Amino acid sequence: GENVEQHPSTLSVQEGDSAVIKCTYSDSASNYFPWYKQELGKRPQLIIDIRSNVGEKKDQRIAVTLNKTAKHFSLHITETQPEDSAVYFCAASMGGGGFKTIFGAGTRLFVKA
């Protein structure tokens, strides 16, 4: 069945360093790949996304890369700040922009000041 694997499960970095989170997906029909940030006790918030016709997308300190051949995509956060500390989830979605979205298990990011 559909599956999204996410690594690492926990990541600790020093403030100012970069953080990289990687995900792989199983269903080659997936065509939309969002990333969410979830702080403790709060709702998941969409931080960046990428569609299958694009290889890379950047928004300030955040970037996402997609390799459709290898079926993996990654989140890159540069110049990390303590407020970046949260759980980050990747997801893969099928069906032309919606429904049946499968989430990874999450990466808990700690940014040490």
Added chain:
Amino acid sequence: DTGVSQDPRHKITKRGQNVTFRCDPISEHNRLYWYRQTLGQGPEFLTYFQNEAQLEKSRLLSDRFSAERPKGSFSTLEIQRTEQGDSAMYLCASGREYEQYFGPGTRLTVT
């Protein structure tokens, strides 16, 4: 507040009781999703609506779960004969095309 809203925010119920949750999406969004999230896990897809049509339902969803979106606006998720394993955060999300925006969730505790 023009974001996705959910009601109630917390629900404690005894095993065997029925519960119903409500989700009000962002008004111009025609897509609506329900997810379940347990501690330390990502949201788990339950079902999806486009307008009032329920287009997909997870195989993981037992017959005790049912969802409706009668007029293509708000949606309800009902769980019948609740079990302790149903304890989780139930999240609703809405969107127009690709993006999904989540509500604050309803935390269900089954005792």
